[in-house]
Amino acid sequence: MSLIKVMNLTFAYDGSYDHIFDDVNFQLDTDWKLGFTGRNGRGKTTFLNLLLGKYEYSGNISANVSFEYFPFHVKNKGDNTLDIISDIVPDYLHWQLVRELSLLKLSEDVLYRPFDTLSNGEQTKVLLAALFLKENSFLLIDEPTNHLDMEARKLVSKYLNSKSGFILVSHDRSFLDNCVDHILSINKTNVEIQKGNFSDWWENKQRQDHYELAENDKLRKDIKRLSDAAKRTSNWSHEVEKTKNGTRNSGSKVDKGYVGHKAAKMMKRSKSMEQRQQSAIDEKSLLLRNIESSESLKIAQLPYHKNLLAELEHVSIYYGEKQVCGDISLKIEQGQRIALQGKNGSGKSSIIKLICGEPIHYTGTFRKGSQLKISYVSQDTSHLQGTLTSYAASNGIDESLFKSILRKLDFSRVQFEKDISAFSGGQKKKVLIAKSLCEKVHLQIWDEPLNFIDIISRMQIEELLLEYSPTILFVEHDSEFCKNIATKIIEL
Template sequence: MSLINVSNLTFAYEGTYDNIFEQVNFQLDTDWKLGFTGRNGRGKTTFLNLLLGKYEYSGTISAQVSFEYFPYVVADPAGQTLDVIHEIDPEMEHWKLMRELSLLRVAEDVLYRPFQSLSNGEQTKVLLAALFVKENQFLLIDEPTNHLDVKGRKLVSDYLSTKRGYILVSHDRAFLDNCVDHILSINKTNIEIQKGNFSSWWENKSRQDQFELAEDEKLRKDIKRLSDSSKRTGGWAHEVEKSKNGTRNSGSKLDKGYVGHKAAKMMKRSKSIQQRQETAIAEKSKLLRNLESSDSLKISQLPYHKERLVELEEVSIRYGDKAVCSSVSLTIEQGDRIALSGSNGSGKSSILKLICGESMNYTGVFVKDSQLAISYVTQDTSQLKGSLSEYARERGIDESLFKSILRKLDFSRLQLEKEMSTLSGGQKKKVLIAASLSEKVHLHIWDEPLNFIDVISRMQIEELLLEYTPTILFVEHDREFCANIATKQYDLD
């Protein structure tokens, strides 16, 4: 066991004015299995890069271990998988690699195939095996679940639960609950550590939030009282000063010297009182530091003149000679929230594209009204460029509603003005979801919408879908999200 000490850590990116971290202090045990959570853009990946020594910062980070970061960058994806692993760890012992691959249920033959020929899930597992072959390293594991289906996530979570000595960034609640024993959370104003899994941390945070909400009522009343009092105090001297130009009741002129002296004394006293009151207001305003915004989001879906929107009967889809799915029978009716599941390569995205109107080589019966309006959220965010305002105009959506949804998903006013290509992966996914929710449609189709999106925003999206019950067909590997949202589930396996 050894410790990682962080003292007075302060960091801001060059050319920016706002510190991402300011005078942060905490201590980590290298035997812990830490789940790392926090809103998108709060600095999780930045903190991992600071541990790796990639940026200059003020303060100190001291550790008796070296750090290893996942995912690895593969320089030659066309190369043999075993060569890729040797590039990562030239001193790797083959028997240790085989031990890790066996635990991850990866067959040995993948080592002798080109790395790029492996599925996304296989690539993730192979690189994780390479990561855990290394010894005497503290591991920084950044969102390993993004290319794993539900079964793959469960397998990798079980695998990580047998290990120790890592920080794991993940937004999958069930995944974190199964394999961490501490939570490292980036809040609005600090970083804190709690013992336990994600669910116990969230329960504690919710309890704290409820306490702060109760205090909020009292604090707002106190702040209003102090503000009103400060305004009255500032008005005293002003009124006395005005009286210098008035007259006494008897009609004789006032002694302006006396009145001016009195006004000056009152002005000095009022300024002192005002300053104390403003200090009190500032102190009270600081008390609600880490209460997260969780306002519900509002959408309105277009009604459709038929109960049944889409029908597939014994549909099979092929790419050339290869069948990606077969004998799919699925009906979408108004109000349905259908989770479409299946292993990687089972044809989930192909079914969504067929319903959205893309040209597909299929057999079977597929019925969809030509007047049906659909909003489609893809996995790909690479098309997001330019400003949010331009994007809203191009899609023909209400810009104020679009940006209001983004604000409630924790976009700052500064981020609303940013060029979209500079946003984080999670922020880009929020842009796609906010745009979809702003569209007037009959049916929402979302393909893995939650990749990279933080846990609190996921919960907000859940609340929205449960409150406004839009008709939606979605593919998502977050088990908690599917269990909470879906009225129907269809498994392509």
């Protein structure tokens, strides 16, 4: 066991006036299975890069271990998988590699195939196997689930649970729960560590948030009561002080000493109340610092003139001679939230492309309502660039509504001035989702919309879909999201 000590860490990117970290202190045990969480843009990947020594910073990070980052960069994806592993871990022992592959339910023959012929899920598993061949290293695992289907996520979480000595960045609640024993969270104003899995951390956070909201309400009432009382006392003392130079109603002479003493006593009481009021205000300012903004969003989907929007009957889809899925039958009716599930490569994205109107070779019957308007969120965000203002204009959506939705999804106003190409992966996906929510359509179709999106935003999007019940067809490997949202599941 050794410790990673972070002391007085302060960091901001060149040209940026807002700090990612500001005088942060904490320490990590290198034996932990550490889940790393926080909203998009808070600095999770930045912190991993600081551990790797990629940026200059002020403060100190001390560690007696080396760091390895996942995913590895693979230069020549056409090379045999075994050669790629040899480049990553030159001194590996073959029997150890075969053992890791076996734990990940991969056969040894993947080693003798070109890396680019493996599925995204197989590539992820192979690189994870290589990662855990690195001995005496603390492993930095950055969002490994983005290319894994549900079955693969369960398998990889079980695999990671058998290991230790890593930081895992993931936004999948079930995945984190299955394989971590501590949580490192980047909050709005601090960084904290708690023992337990994500559900333990979330329960503690909700308890703390509820306590702070109750305290905030109580202190707000106290401040108002003290403020009103202080004003009354101050007014009384001034009125009493005025009588020093006058006469009583009876015409007798005023006892200035008595009146002055009474006025001073009232003034002292007023000052005491002011101090108590300021103390209450100071105490109040310490509350609500880490309560995340998760205001409800609004969506106004267009009603369609028929209940049935689209239908597939015994549809099979082909790429060339190869059949990617066969004999698919499904109906999309108004108000349904349909999850398309199945292993990677089972044809989920192909069905979505067919419904969206892309030229797809298929057999069987496909019917789509006339003048049906669809909003599509793709997996790909690489095309996003320019300002949010120009993006809204080019897509014909209401800019103020678009930015309002992004604000509620935790975008700062500073973010509005940046080019979209500089956004984090999660922030780019939020741009696509916000655009989709602004579009006047009959049907939302989202293809893996939650990749890179932080957990609190996922919960927020869940609440939105449950409240407004739009008609939506989606592919998503986050099992909690599917369980909470889907009214119907189509398994391919």
